[in-house]
Amino acid sequence: MAQPLRVGMVGYAFMGAAHSQAWRTVNHVYDLPSPVQMQVVSGRSAPAVAAAARRFGWSDHTTDWRTLLTRDDVDLIDICSPGDTHADIAIAALSAGKHVLCEKPLANSVDEARRMVAAADAAKTSGVRAMCGFNYRRVPAVTLMRDLIAAGRLGTIRHVRACYLQDWIVDPEFPLVWRLRKEVAGSGALGDIGAHIVDLTQFVTGRLVTEVSALAETFVRSRPLPSAAAGLSALSAGGVVERGEVTVDDAVLFLARLGDQVVATYEATRFATGRKNGLRVEINGSLGTLVFDVERMNELQFYDLDRPVEEQGFTRILVTEPSHPYMAAWWPPGHTIGYEHTFTHQAHDLVRAIAAGEDPTPSFADALQVQLVLDAVSRSAETSSWVTVESAIVDPVEERV
Amino acid sequence: MAQPLRVGMVGYAFMGAAHSQAWRTVNHVYDLPSPVQMQVVSGRSAPAVAAAARRFGWSDHTTDWRTLLTRDDVDLIDICSPGDTHADIAIAALSAGKHVLCEKPLANSVDEARRMVAAADAAKTSGVRAMCGFNYRRVPAVTLMRDLIAAGRLGTIRHVRACYLQDWIVDPEFPLVWRLRKEVAGSGALGDIGAHIVDLTQFVTGRLVTEVSALAETFVRSRPLPSAAAGLSALSAGGVVERGEVTVDDAVLFLARLGDQVVATYEATRFATGRKNGLRVEINGSLGTLVFDVERMNELQFYDLDRPVEEQGFTRILVTEPSHPYMAAWWPPGHTIGYEHTFTHQAHDLVRAIAAGEDPTPSFADALQVQLVLDAVSRSAETSSWVTVESAIVDPVEERV
Amino acid sequence: MAQPLRVGMVGYAFMGAAHSQAWRTVNHVYDLPSPVQMQVVSGRSAPAVAAAARRFGWSDHTTDWRTLLTRDDVDLIDICSPGDTHADIAIAALSAGKHVLCEKPLANSVDEARRMVAAADAAKTSGVRAMCGFNYRRVPAVTLMRDLIAAGRLGTIRHVRACYLQDWIVDPEFPLVWRLRKEVAGSGALGDIGAHIVDLTQFVTGRLVTEVSALAETFVRSRPLPSAAAGLSALSAGGVVERGEVTVDDAVLFLARLGDQVVATYEATRFATGRKNGLRVEINGSLGTLVFDVERMNELQFYDLDRPVEEQGFTRILVTEPSHPYMAAWWPPGHTIGYEHTFTHQAHDLVRAIAAGEDPTPSFADALQVQLVLDAVSRSAETSSWVTVESAIVDPVEERV
Amino acid sequence: MAQPLRVGMVGYAFMGAAHSQAWRTVNHVYDLPSPVQMQVVSGRSAPAVAAAARRFGWSDHTTDWRTLLTRDDVDLIDICSPGDTHADIAIAALSAGKHVLCEKPLANSVDEARRMVAAADAAKTSGVRAMCGFNYRRVPAVTLMRDLIAAGRLGTIRHVRACYLQDWIVDPEFPLVWRLRKEVAGSGALGDIGAHIVDLTQFVTGRLVTEVSALAETFVRSRPLPSAAAGLSALSAGGVVERGEVTVDDAVLFLARLGDQVVATYEATRFATGRKNGLRVEINGSLGTLVFDVERMNELQFYDLDRPVEEQGFTRILVTEPSHPYMAAWWPPGHTIGYEHTFTHQAHDLVRAIAAGEDPTPSFADALQVQLVLDAVSRSAETSSWVTVESAIVDPVEERV
Structure with missing residues (x-):
């Protein structure tokens, strides 16, 4: 049996809901090399993130996205929070060896985006993958x-x-x-x-x-x-x-x-x-x-x-x-x-690329x-x-x- | 110069207006073997038919469609009056050696329509043509x-x-x-x-x-x-x-x-x-x-x-x-x-068929x-x-x- | 916590796939009085039904739909098999006290359909519900x-x-x-x-x-x-x-x-x-x-x-x-x-009706x-x-x- | 009986055909204060303009647009020739006391257009009207x-x-x-x-x-x-x-x-x-x-x-x-x-404005x-x-x- 791909998601508003629907569905529609597991969702408000985890089907939840980086049971960080948080989370995640899916726009500034590209380039050498979520x-x-x-x-x-x-x-x-x-x-x-x-x-x-x-x-x-x-x-x-x-x-x-x-x-x-x-x-x-x-x-x-x-x-x-x-x-x-299907297709392509080492x-x-x-x-x-x-x-x- | 095709129209309501527009236009858009002349329009009300002639561009007008049949300056009778008048006019016109364009439906009954077909068949032997106006x-x-x-x-x-x-x-x-x-x-x-x-x-x-x-x-x-x-x-x-x-x-x-x-x-x-x-x-x-x-x-x-x-x-x-x-x-x-162009196209096809003896x-x-x-x-x-x-x-x- | 509604599905082809997608999704989109559990899927071919269970997310599978009727962990039978099987399954399920969702057409004949209505009427007195799946x-x-x-x-x-x-x-x-x-x-x-x-x-x-x-x-x-x-x-x-x-x-x-x-x-x-x-x-x-x-x-x-x-x-x-x-x-x-959303909406309405005793x-x-x-x-x-x-x-x- | 409005048109290509259709039709569809007369068309090639006159229904034709300005039987000059000719013709026509309808674009340069506006302003004082043909x-x-x-x-x-x-x-x-x-x-x-x-x-x-x-x-x-x-x-x-x-x-x-x-x-x-x-x-x-x-x-x-x-x-x-x-x-x-109806509407509005002194x-x-x-x-x-x-x-x- 293939290794599962265990996902930790940051943010649970509109994009979080859409991504959750995709993670929940993609296994059941496509033949994936790795089954997806919805491990943990992160958000600032404790009661809200607990409710979101329940609603969207995440096994666990946390109020501090940094904890996701140190968890052994998370392989991929899915960033669905507002644009001003993207750079910090993505760079830290890549440094921690986690694959990253980051919602668009990649960042709020070119400088941030450049630093994210550098982090992605660095991570790539150790097989860590980064993707931006232009779902259309x-x-x-x-x-x-x-x-x-x-x-x-x-x-x-x-x-x-x-x-x-x-x-x-x-x-x-x-x-x-x-x-x-x-x-x-x-x-x-x-x-x-x-x-x-x-x-x-x-x-x-x-x-x-x-x-x-x-x-x-x-x-x-x-x-x-x-x-x-x-x-x-x-x-x-x-x-x-x-x-x-x-x-x-x-x-x-x-x-x-x-x-x-x-x-x-x-x-x-x-x-x-x-x-x-x-x-x-x-x-x-x-x-x-x-x-x-x-x-x-x-x-x-x-x-x-x-x-x-x-x-x-x-x-x-x-x-x-x-x-x-x-x-x-x-x-x-x-x-x-x-x-919502666009997100399922995106998840499909990402999972296959990771499994294929591409x-x-x-x-x-x-x-x-x-x-x-x-x-x-x-x-x-x-x-x-x-x-x-x-x-x-x-x-x-x-x-x- | 080709012989003109001189038209006498019966009726001047909705269909009369549409046919008039076609007769007025067809010469100026298509190369026709015979120029069309809008000779005379017929209708029951004297003032109304006079006004219609002026409005639609007919040279003459009459309150009795039967007079059209005896005029030498009319080659074709265009029947735009209600369905209960079609058979009488068409059959008389064909007998008088006039080509006929008759608005649809051809008649109000199958019996009338059969008599009209018989009249058209008889007239055909002397080169007189009959057409029904299914403009679409x-x-x-x-x-x-x-x-x-x-x-x-x-x-x-x-x-x-x-x-x-x-x-x-x-x-x-x-x-x-x-x-x-x-x-x-x-x-x-x-x-x-x-x-x-x-x-x-x-x-x-x-x-x-x-x-x-x-x-x-x-x-x-x-x-x-x-x-x-x-x-x-x-x-x-x-x-x-x-x-x-x-x-x-x-x-x-x-x-x-x-x-x-x-x-x-x-x-x-x-x-x-x-x-x-x-x-x-x-x-x-x-x-x-x-x-x-x-x-x-x-x-x-x-x-x-x-x-x-x-x-x-x-x-x-x-x-x-x-x-x-x-x-x-x-x-x-x-x-x-x-x-209205459908009527101009219809006029075009009719004029050409008559000229070609088809x-x-x-x-x-x-x-x-x-x-x-x-x-x-x-x-x-x-x-x-x-x-x-x-x-x-x-x-x-x-x-x- | 509300009692879950545990589903057993019969059939796993086109309709089975669509219904599975709905059962998998409905909890995560709507606030339901009862969480849905995808308990067991039934089909004639053992390897195929096993694969379907895995693919569609059913916890268990069986080759004999009759076993669903005797399981304590199934509350509702969802019939997605061809029309010639509907009457037998639905009537047996209702008799066994299971709610029934039956795909359309209800049956292959009026006689079958009448017997199914009779079974539904009888079951209703004990709070057992029956619905036909006209998803549109x-x-x-x-x-x-x-x-x-x-x-x-x-x-x-x-x-x-x-x-x-x-x-x-x-x-x-x-x-x-x-x-x-x-x-x-x-x-x-x-x-x-x-x-x-x-x-x-x-x-x-x-x-x-x-x-x-x-x-x-x-x-x-x-x-x-x-x-x-x-x-x-x-x-x-x-x-x-x-x-x-x-x-x-x-x-x-x-x-x-x-x-x-x-x-x-x-x-x-x-x-x-x-x-x-x-x-x-x-x-x-x-x-x-x-x-x-x-x-x-x-x-x-x-x-x-x-x-x-x-x-x-x-x-x-x-x-x-x-x-x-x-x-x-x-x-x-x-x-x-x-x-597919039509099936999710259908599942939503059915779950709420059952919970409301309607x-x-x-x-x-x-x-x-x-x-x-x-x-x-x-x-x-x-x-x-x-x-x-x-x-x-x-x-x-x-x-x- | 109202005075007719007698038109002289310059040019007989695409726009000339469209304008001709309008002048030919407008009398027969709208109640106009002045009946329109298609007096003369002008173009550079003698045989071509003769053919155009016949085809489009103009009573007369000429190879020199300047002659239109001196004819007593022309009230309005309709300019359908290419843009580089607009200014000369329009200014001369307005000076000659002829109303002008000029196809768009008004001119090939702002300078030309300004001179045309000046000519129109000058002519207006003697009741001469100018309009540009933005048919849409x-x-x-x-x-x-x-x-x-x-x-x-x-x-x-x-x-x-x-x-x-x-x-x-x-x-x-x-x-x-x-x-x-x-x-x-x-x-x-x-x-x-x-x-x-x-x-x-x-x-x-x-x-x-x-x-x-x-x-x-x-x-x-x-x-x-x-x-x-x-x-x-x-x-x-x-x-x-x-x-x-x-x-x-x-x-x-x-x-x-x-x-x-x-x-x-x-x-x-x-x-x-x-x-x-x-x-x-x-x-x-x-x-x-x-x-x-x-x-x-x-x-x-x-x-x-x-x-x-x-x-x-x-x-x-x-x-x-x-x-x-x-x-x-x-x-x-x-x-x-x-x-083509847009040109008929344009003709209608122009004729009415001229008749109303607006x-x-x-x-x-x-x-x-x-x-x-x-x-x-x-x-x-x-x-x-x-x-x-x-x-x-x-x-x-x-x-x-």
């Missing part, structure tokens, strides 16, 4: 998008058109939760959802964002203080409402180039009324176009110029066939999957590259000028040339 | 549908799924217009819109409806009498509202077989709230599926089983390419056309075949039993075998 | 549909338009799996997927199908025998292929009435090329329309006549708000769920009512005549009047 | 969009997201037609289609673009010379193909601000494979969102936050009701219109404002910096404050 790469339709582009089906890429539209804070009385405070979240829409579209478009095109011109806006500049910051669902206190300053962006828009002659628009906002989780990406190439919308995540639109002109059109591929990425393990064709992707370096783009976007918005993105990794397409 | 055959997407099926792209046809959904009389206080009176309209949803889906599905599949099991319903059985019946837009009189009996069907549903092993559902209703002109047809074959919806008439959905399984899906073909039926004469790709389609016999289906549907609904459809024409597919 | 009732959009109709938002119901379209056997060389053999499956598309749309439409409208006129067709009448019948994925044996007769319907279409003046079309087929899991329902009422498609199960279309006419249209409701049925337990708005729905009587419709459809298709549906339960709407 | 303002759905925003239904505008995507030159062997030469067309995608989305978004929001950061790209920098440049459909000559330099942009992308706190992305490209006429606009406000796509021009999507949260969603309004802008004159609800919109000043945006975009792309847009007219919203 594991939507089957997104992986299929990547595969079609890699197979040359779009020809020369011309345009990237990406937006991530949400609307959960359009109400000016929505409270000042932690995601709206720079010191905790690092940035607003930029790091929370902008990071996803930067990673996703780099992933599917195999190209890196090289320069940006950005604009950031905070539409609502003060908000009621929450009685307790509790993820997305914090409610404003009654009575006289004390207000605090919103210190992050509500929306960020940027133009970009990805290498030579690929041009792009990106937009991340929390003020697109009616768009709940509107991550949409369109890629135009000389031979075709691909379009994806996470609100209809089981579908991929493909326009293939290599068809008779009378029959050309956008084909709505229902990405539920056994031959589609990740789907053989699930249900018959037409039986759809949901948001580096999982996206690596910390991939995530640093996203961080470098976010940083360039911030600086561009501040200076109202084009900013070149530093490259942490070699552009895979450029490299091939 | 001339939607480019519908013609494309027919072409794809004729080319074998769907393989063996299995299913026909057709409905024509409207909602203009859901309000029980909508008045008792002529379309709701059997003695004028012949039937309700059945002849008005059911006729379209019967013709369209027979046209695209090249197969005939051979037997039916039907159900008809009149949801609202009495309605306010209109002060004046004026097409679709009659308003109820104020004050005490006198009511009359609705003598036609509000909705009719039927199962059908089209030859051997093709099974079908049909539905025509004026009570599908929110469906304004919801003519939708889906054809499933062993190799593919085609779907059309007239509310998005510039689009055709095509599922082609002859693609790699990972890339299969419904392709939304935007039917606006120059190589699509009828479209080379219009605008660049992506620039859409509308409802029989235009749908012929009166094709329209009689539709009438036979409608008649079988009526009898099936009355008797609550399956009824076999008599065949006026040979099933083109059967014939080939 | 638990799609949040479907429950919302029911709620909106129950609140009168559609006014008087006029039309039901339901189809369940699949295409998994369009290839004539697809093998003769058990679902294509009448002696095991009872019927073809009719019982497998037709049952779903009958139940779903009765559920959302609160009305019963009272009479039907049906047509059934078997397009491909002989198929290769599978080397081993193994659910949907059986592959044809190589070499010379022995063929057997298909003894069930490939497609069934029927007209129906639901009480007075509600008219309906139903269609269930496995030959609708390109439709993978195309369960689509449209309900038209005097005040609005609702449309649902399970291939986009997180969405509900609502046309509300009670809006200004200029703003009327089909509203695509993304059914992912915390205030939507079942959704508060899952993810933030816009983060979708998938097929009868879960759909009851065996509700499922018998569906069976009576299926039976009437079969007889109608055989006799080519309208058949009245017997009523096992009182029409809830009629009752209110 | 006259899509009923776009006018409805404007009306809903003007009525406050979106609350405070936050985001504008506009793109105009085409693909007609993705093939590198598509010839170097006049639209790809700067000296004739002024710019590429920017002036041709970018102008439309700038005008449309300013029109519907009632706000002006005030600053921009742009990026322009020419993907294919040399192309075969056409044997004859003939609009969009020029074909490359056979044999050895001589090539010329493309001197305009293939694509232009820009960020923008519209007054205070409205942020926007714009994109115009001819390289979006599969997008034929993909003009799409989304406006997010604090109370709702509107979305329009010209490929489905009879539809408008409206998300209205002022609905119960469970029923919120994007409502697909079919803009075909008599109470919708321009639609009472056309067909019953659900019977759609097409691209200034039609968009005025030349409105069009200059668009030109100023295009100019700022060009300079921004050249300098890779943010550029402030000069204001020719007062921002109507700012003015209200």
Whole structure:
């Protein structure tokens, strides 16, 4: 019998719930080389973490994440806490020889991210693995998008058109939760959802964002203080409402180039009324176009110029066939999957990479590259000028040339 | 210079307006062998027909359609009046040596339709042409549908799924217009819109409806009498509202077989709230599926089983390419056309057939075949039993075998 | 601490996998009065059931379902085996004092279903509960549909338009799996997927199908025998292929009435090329329309006549708000769920009903009512005549009047 | 009887055909105060303009547009020739006391546009009217969009997201037609289609673009010379193909601000494979969102936050009701219109404005404002910096404050 992979998770809010569902499920859907064990969850509030352990199915719980590092029965640390905690936990975990899965964005700053990459590089020599959790790469339709582009089906890429539209804070009385405070979240829409579209478009095109011109806006500049910051669902206190300053962006828009002659628009906002989780990406190439919308995540639109002109059109591929990425393990064709499955697929890929002694992707370096783009976007918005993105990794397409 | 084709039109309500737009336009869009001249329009009310002539661009007008038959300057009679007038006008016109375009449904009864076919057959020997106006055959997407099926792209046809959904009389206080009176309209949803889906599905599949099991319903059985019946837009009189009996069907549903092993559902209703002109047809074959919806008439959905399984899906073909039926004469790709264009295409085909000395389609016999289906549907609904459809024409597919 | 609810499951193919996922998940998402324990799974093949137990997370396994009835550590029998086994297992389980969840269709015949209802009625007196697993009732959009109709938002119901379209056997060389053999499956598309749309439409409208006129067709009448019948994925044996007769319907279409003046079309087929899991329902009422498609199960279309006419249209409701049925337990708005969640919701409702001492729905009587419709459809298709549906339960709407 | 409005048109290619269709139709659909007469068309090639006159229905033709200015039987000059001719013709026509309708973009440079505005202002004092032909303002759905925003239904505008995507030159062997030469067309995608989305978004929001950061790209920098440049459909000559330099942009992308706190992305490209006429606009406000796509021009999507949260969603309004802008004159609800109708609506508005002695919109000043945006975009792309847009007219919203 294979050695189990024993997981310790830090954080138990929205991401903690999603990761727990994945760890609980992945054994039972996929053939894994190592069975996953949900060993221990860590969180600051003792009663809350105890409740979370019970609810989510963790065997043990603790209020100090540092204890996870010294436990012999933990092989992997899964970091689901806010962005300002990522660097400390990840670096310590890697140093302690624990594999790490770290939620995106990798860090709140480039410096932190660089130190995390260094730690990951150091750990790698002793077989310790690090991965960043850009879960949308594991939507089957997104992986299929990547595969079609890699197979040359779009020809020369011309345009990237990406937006991530949400609307959960359009109400000016929505409270000042932690995601709206720079010191905790690092940035607003930029790091929370902008990071996803930067990673996703780099992933599917195999190209890196090289320069940006950005604009950031905070539409609502003060908000009621929450009685307790509790993820997305914090409610404003009654009575006289004390207000605090919103210190992050509500929306960020940027133009970009990805290498030579690929041009792009990106937009991340929390003020697109009616768009709940509107991550949409369109890629135009000389031979075709691909379009994806996470609100209809089981579908991929493909326009293939290599068809008779009378029959050309956008084909709505229902990405539920056994031959589609990740789907053989699930249900018959037409039986759809949901948001949480992306985390199960991520867990699957991570467990297999660890067992195979391979580096999982996206690596910390991939995530640093996203961080470098976010940083360039911030600086561009501040200076109202084009900013070149530093490259942490070699552009895979450029490299091939 | 070619001889002009001089048109006399009977009726000037909804269909009269649509046909006028077509006659006015067809010369200016297509290269026609004969220029069309809008000679004269006929209608019962002298001031109204005079106004219609002015509005729609007819050179002359009359209150007696019989005068059209004796005029030397009229080559073609275009019948846009209610169904109870079709037989008399068409037969007289054909006898007088005038070509005839007759709006659907061809007649209010099979007997009338048979007499019209006989008149058309007799006239044909002297080069006089007759056509029935099933305009939806001339939607480019519908013609494309027919072409794809004729080319074998769907393989063996299995299913026909057709409905024509409207909602203009859901309000029980909508008045008792002529379309709701059997003695004028012949039937309700059945002849008005059911006729379209019967013709369209027979046209695209090249197969005939051979037997039916039907159900008809009149949801609202009495309605306010209109002060004046004026097409679709009659308003109820104020004050005490006198009511009359609705003598036609509000909705009719039927199962059908089209030859051997093709099974079908049909539905025509004026009570599908929110469906304004919801003519939708889906054809499933062993190799593919085609779907059309007239509310998005510039689009055709095509599922082609002859693609790699990972890339299969419904392709939304935007039917606006120059190589699509009828479209080379219009605008660049992506620039859409509308409802009225179907009549322009119909005029185009008719003018060309007359000039070429060929029989235009749908012929009166094709329209009689539709009438036979409608008649079988009526009898099936009355008797609550399956009824076999008599065949006026040979099933083109059967014939080939 | 509440008493756990200990489950024994019979069958471990497609439905067994889906139910296992639900039992494994429901504790961790919802606050349940009783924690669920996955005690034992039963199946005929010893090695296969052992593997299934391991894969799906059952503590124990057995090759004889009868042993489940005598075990003290099993409170509920979950029947996921083929339809011909349902009656025996369910009746024995209820007699043994075990709660029962039985997959649809309840049985392969009305007689069996009646005996099961009798057994359920008898067991109820001692607090033993029985439920039939029509999982699509638990799609949040479907429950919302029911709620909106129950609140009168559609006014008087006029039309039901339901189809369940699949295409998994369009290839004539697809093998003769058990679902294509009448002696095991009872019927073809009719019982497998037709049952779903009958139940779903009765559920959302609160009305019963009272009479039907049906047509059934078997397009491909002989198929290769599978080397081993193994659910949907059986592959044809190589070499010379022995063929057997298909003894069930490939497609069934029927007209129906639901009480007075509600008219309906139903269609269930496995030959609708390109439709993978195309369960689509449209309900038209005097005040609005609702449309649902399970291939986009997180969405509900609502046309509300009670809006200004200029703003009327089909509203695509993304059914992912915390205030939507079942959704508060899952993810933030816009983060979708998938097929398997319907089983988790079903498990949730069942566990809560048992704990509350209430009868879960759909009851065996509700499922018998569906069976009576299926039976009437079969007889109608055989006799080519309208058949009245017997009523096992009182029409809830009629009752209110 | 009212005085007729006698039109002289310059140019007879794509725009000439569309305008002709409008002039031919408008009298017959709308009640106009002045009947329109299609007097004369002008073009450089004698045989071609003669053929165009015959085809499109103009009474007379000429090869010298200057003769139109001296004819007593011409009241209005309709300029449909390429952009480099607009200023000369329009200024001369206005000086000659002729009303002017000038196709967009108003001019190839800001200087030209300014002189045209001055000419229009001067002419206005003697009752001579000038209008620029941004036809998409006259899509009923776009006018409805404007009306809903003007009525406050979106609350405070936050985001504008506009793109105009085409693909007609993705093939590198598509010839170097006049639209790809700067000296004739002024710019590429920017002036041709970018102008439309700038005008449309300013029109519907009632706000002006005030600053921009742009990026322009020419993907294919040399192309075969056409044997004859003939609009969009020029074909490359056979044999050895001589090539010329493309001197305009293939694509232009820009960020923008519209007054205070409205942020926007714009994109115009001819390289979006599969997008034929993909003009799409989304406006997010604090109370709702509107979305329009010209490929489905009879539809408008409206998300209205002022609905119960469970029923919120994007409502697909079919803009075909008599109470919708321009639609009472056309067909019953659900019977759609097409691209050319926008020109008929434009003609209707212009004729009525002239008869009423009012200034039609968009005025030349409105069009200059668009030109100023295009100019700022060009300079921004050249300098890779943010550029402030000069204001020719007062921002109507700012003015209200």
